[in-house]
Structures are given as C-alpha cells and as structure tokens.
Amino acid sequence: MSRNEPFGIYIHIPYCRSKCRYCDFYSAPGARGVPQAYVDALLRELAKNTRRPDTLYFGGGTPALLSPGQVSTLIQAADPLPGAEITLEANPDVVTPETLLGFRQAGVNRISFGVQSADDAQLQRLGRTHTAAGAARALAWAQEAGFPDICGDIMLALPQYTNAEFDRTLALLQNGGCTHISAYLLKVEPGTAFYRNPPAGLPDADAAADFYLYAVRQLEAAGYRQYEISNFARPGHEGRHNLLYWNCEPYRGIGPAAHSCVDNVRRFWPGDVQGFIDGTIHEEIEGDCTAEDYLLMQLRLTRGLDLEEYARRGGHFTAAQQAFMRQCVTHGYAVWEGSSFRLTPAGMVVQNAILTELI
The missing domain is CATH 3.20.20.70 (Aldolase class I)
Structure with missing residues (x-):
C-alpha cells in the first residue's frame, strides 16, 4: 500500500x-x-x-x-x-x-x-x-x-x-x-x-x-x-x-459489522458487540478486491468506469458485453467517451440490470 x-x-x-x-x-x-x-x-x-x-x-x-x-x-x-x-x-x-x-x-x-x-x-x-x-x-x-x-x-x-x-x-x-x-x-x-x-x-x-x-x-x-x-x-x-469505497482505495473499519479493505484484501468484523468489547472476536477475511468489485463501485460514480484502469486490474469485456454497452448508449442509459463508460441517471435507475450483463 x-x-x-x-x-x-x-x-x-x-x-x-x-x-x-x-x-x-x-x-x-x-x-x-x-x-x-x-x-x-x-x-x-x-x-x-x-x-x-x-x-x-x-x-x-x-x-x-x-x-x-x-x-x-x-x-x-x-x-x-x-x-x-x-x-x-x-x-x-x-x-x-x-x-x-x-x-x-x-x-x-x-x-x-x-x-x-x-x-x-x-x-x-x-x-x-x-x-x-x-x-x-x-x-x-x-x-x-x-x-x-x-x-x-x-x-x-x-x-x-x-x-x-x-x-x-x-x-x-x-x-x-x-x-x-x-x-x-x-x-x-x-x-x-x-x-x-x-x-x-x-x-x-x-x-x-x-x-x-x-x-x-x-x-x-x-x-x-x-x-x-x-x-x-x-x-x-x-x-x-x-x-x-467507490474508488477501491484502502480503508480500515473498526467495530462489530465494520468492513475493511487494506492491501487489496477485504475483511470484516462479526456482528457481536459484547465479543468486540471482550476482545473475543477478530477480523475475518472476506476475499480479495477484484476487478469486478472495481467495476461495481466505479459505475456508481457519474464519471464512470475507466476502461484502461479496469483492464490494468485484470478486467475484460467480451464482444457480446461490448455490444450490450453500445446498446446502452443507443438507448440513453450510458455514455461512452474514449476510455470512459459511464451511466446516465436513466442508466443508474436500472444499474443492477446493467451490471448483471457486465459481470
């Protein structure tokens, strides 16, 4: 880090x-x-x-x-x-x-x-x-x-x-x-x-x-x-x-049910107040922060996903997914400018459906 x-x-x-x-x-x-x-x-x-x-x-x-x-x-x-x-x-x-x-x-x-x-x-x-x-x-x-x-x-x-x-x-x-x-x-x-x-x-x-x-x-x-x-x-x-959070940058969470992402590894505290007070619970590993996590977070932002950064993190869109992205642009759900793909407000309404196609 x-x-x-x-x-x-x-x-x-x-x-x-x-x-x-x-x-x-x-x-x-x-x-x-x-x-x-x-x-x-x-x-x-x-x-x-x-x-x-x-x-x-x-x-x-x-x-x-x-x-x-x-x-x-x-x-x-x-x-x-x-x-x-x-x-x-x-x-x-x-x-x-x-x-x-x-x-x-x-x-x-x-x-x-x-x-x-x-x-x-x-x-x-x-x-x-x-x-x-x-x-x-x-x-x-x-x-x-x-x-x-x-x-x-x-x-x-x-x-x-x-x-x-x-x-x-x-x-x-x-x-x-x-x-x-x-x-x-x-x-x-x-x-x-x-x-x-x-x-x-x-x-x-x-x-x-x-x-x-x-x-x-x-x-x-x-x-x-x-x-x-x-x-x-x-x-x-x-x-x-x-x-x-949305840029997948490092943060540490402290307290029951809090989450962390440090050195590209996601962790969480179990939801147990008394266990936290007593020191009997500890952070547990949730998994690595992946290119898919980056995609999920970046498409929340109005500036959108930087496709070059996504590729650098190991992300890749198939030909069918790229065709779907172009359809999103045609129907007013997204804007594709250079290496940036971002959702419009109308696209954010149906964000989950769009992400389902892209993951």
Whole structure:
C-alpha cells in the first residue's frame, strides 16, 4: 500500500435509541449513550493502526450518542493527518447546541443528519423519532456550531410519496445550510419491520424510477451536483471518505459489522458487540478486491468506469458485453467517451440490470 494513497478509518457506533422500520444495519440498544467499555475497545483497536488517516468516519447506529469527550479521545487516538475530513452521523433529535459545539471543538468538520423527510406523518411511519421542525432546529444549531460541511439524507419512493414531499424536504435541507445531500430509494430489506409488515402505498418500480429522476433534476437545479448514484454536493463538498469505497482505495473499519479493505484484501468484523468489547472476536477475511468489485463501485460514480484502469486490474469485456454497452448508449442509459463508460441517471435507475450483463 503506497503511503501516497488516500487512507480512511471507519469507526462503527452500533448503538441506537430505537430501530427504524426500514433499517437492516447491525445495531444495539443505546438509550443511555455509548458505554465507555465500547469506546475502550475502539481505542484498543485504534492503537494497532500504523497509518494516519486523511478521512475518519463515525458511522452507525447513532454516533451522536457519543459524548463530545469520547469523540475527542477517539479522534486523538486515530491521529488523523492535517486537513483530514472527519465525519459524524447524527439523528436530529439526539443532538443539542452544546453537543454539536463539543463535536466541532473535538475536530469533527462534517456532520451528517438522517433527515429523510419533511413530512411528520412519514417520519412516524418510518419509525424516525424526530420531526421536521426538530430537523430544522438541528441544522440551524450545526450552522451556529461552525461546521464547514453539513450533510442531509433524503429517502425517496416512500409510502404514499409525492414530488411535493421531496420538494419540501429539499427546501428544509437547503434552508439548513446543507452542502451535501444523499438521496436514495427506499429498499425493503429482509429482517426489517417493513419486510415483516410492508406499509401500504409503496410506489411500484416505474413510479420509484420517476421519483429518482425527478430528485436528480431538482437537486442539480438547486446547485447540488450529482457525483454518485445517490450523492449530490455543492462543488468541492463531495464526501472524501465514501469516495475511498467507490474508488477501491484502502480503508480500515473498526467495530462489530465494520468492513475493511487494506492491501487489496477485504475483511470484516462479526456482528457481536459484547465479543468486540471482550476482545473475543477478530477480523475475518472476506476475499480479495477484484476487478469486478472495481467495476461495481466505479459505475456508481457519474464519471464512470475507466476502461484502461479496469483492464490494468485484470478486467475484460467480451464482444457480446461490448455490444450490450453500445446498446446502452443507443438507448440513453450510458455514455461512452474514449476510455470512459459511464451511466446516465436513466442508466443508474436500472444499474443492477446493467451490471448483471457486465459481470
């Protein structure tokens, strides 16, 4: 691994006050915050790291359940490089003006709020515990705390969804000073409350595609440039940490259910909080990062796949696959320019189908 390559550390905070009805991420009850024993286990693993990161990401779960003091201790232990991007995910109803100021003073420079919708009935349906007014307050507090990057999530194609709901949510995030917006379609995943009891009024696939394409247009018009299938940013505010994943660059994940890719080998931690605290579980090898992984990740990006780099990594398209790619261009699903093959927004809607043909 070259020392000139970007390198990131992901710290998983699995604790949540409650489980959202659509969530299939690994989590644990955390009504009283994050136990110090868990923070100590993170510090134990951070002490084994030998490389300073230029991105540090607190994901979850609900990382904002950490105290500012705990965040400060973890950042110091990670020892990020000067100018590192340091992100912390938050729920609007978990933060206060004091904790946000504390996170900022600890070194966090990118705060990411799971807003999802500006419709209170929808938020309740999703199992979210905040309101639209609460989200607006949290965004205002983040601005007051001086975060240079404020991010917000929007969920699309929710039950009984309308373009008007999207417009209200976008306005809430714009007014809250968001420099980055993630907009993604609801997926009903196995093991979730929505999977066990599907909500009424879910849009069909065609309607969901229309909502996605409408969101892309509206976000672009509002000054948020699309750079990845679900991510939009004002120029210069793209998420550097997630770009590590999509560019197949090295990152280390710490915590139960966290993943890593270092020296082209993918690893993961088993989902076991107590085992992680006790030190009885360890990272397990998932496999090598392959040319197919690179293809999967790069076609998420609006700049697309560099065919020369793909070939350098051992990738190859058959004559039949190349003919399919040309068909994608003809039908408006892709653009092929020189050595770059990239999907259009219409192509991103059917990305899985396109990848099935290319892998």
